[in-house]
């Protein structure tokens with residue numbers, strides 16, 4: 529099969545005008561100008577016309593199971609109050625509510641061009657059933673918490689590993705997610721770090737998300753410190769260190785780690801993250817919902833940290849106008865461009881393609897349109913794009929559903945009608 533389009537952004541070189549991608553057995557075999565591609569009579573050609581094709585996007589942080597909590601939880605003055613709010617909302621939900629919500633979120637990601645997602649799973653019972661009900665590539669990170677002495681970290685890890693072992697590893701994969709430094713015990717983080725290194729697992733954790741978390745570790749005070757102390761957390765790991773330094777002390781920093789948020793950094797934290805090849809995931813709309821201090825873009829970029837974007841969950845996305853919010857990396861890109869216009873489109877697109885592929889150990893397989901990679905593609909309308917530089921802008925400025933999305937060479941969006949009669953998609 530060959531996919532032809534007016535523009536191809538391979539993310540491995542300059543935009544390719546009137547390009548073609550040959551796909552065989554779910555992978556990309558060749559990328560070339562249309563005119564240079566020799567075709568056999570039996571090959572199917574999907575001509576996308578005046579479209580722009582880029583790699584299927586990778587969402588580096590999501591909670592699919594909270595999708596239907598969109599608009600349910602108003603922002604709170606204190607982060608700790610928000611945690612209490614979502615905890616009580618979750619207690620009201622049945623397994624079916626979570627399942628519906630998870631699948632609803634997966635459908636939103638597909639229609640907005642995401643083909644791989646790093647998802648935190650608070651409800652492991654949804655797997656692997658939910659995996660089988662979406663064509664998305666899912667990296668499911670099994671959430672672990674536990675602050676009280678009566679549940680040993682070894683037991684917390686053993687429970688997550690029991691789930692890990694029963695999950696098939698194929699299109700979808702599993703990893704570990706200790707929830708955050710404040711909601712876990714240091715011994716658990718060390719156990720997870722050792723397991724990640726010995727078994728080649730990916731790990732994700734929320735870190736330095738709020739001012740309260742920073743205060744708790746740095747100064748052993750504040751609303752989060754007081755609340756957790758009342759809840760019998762051993763607070764002897766607090767005082768004198770930043771949340772990032774806390775992770776370093778437990779041994780969790782490493783190339784296997786996707787550190788989510790990292791909003792509140794102390795001096796030297798950015799270079800500590802870079803030195804250990806940690807990936808940092810920024811969730812722009814969630815950041816705005818909580819009204820955090822500006823994200824430390826320049827410090828992290830200067831340090832050379834691998835930066836990615838994530839949607840987080842819709843529970844922390846504010847409604848805009850009358851439209852209910854959707855999970856979409858294009859909306860996250862829009863939010864960043866609004867606040868940080870100095871970040872160029874190429875750099876931003878890397879944060880949803882090449883960089884997350886590296887974070888998930890998928891270099892050469894995802895995030896680029898190159899021979900040998902999976903044929904995961906996103907097509908966008910590109911009316912009026914005449915020059916290569918316009919192609920970058922058209923890609924980063926896109927909003928709403930994509931024209932088409934492919935995973936392993938199979939069109940997954942639009943799903944019901946693979947070739948809508950009035951779209952620019954034509955089969956020849």
Ligand SMILES: [Zn+2]
Nearest residue numbers: 591734840841
């Ligand atoms: Zn999150």
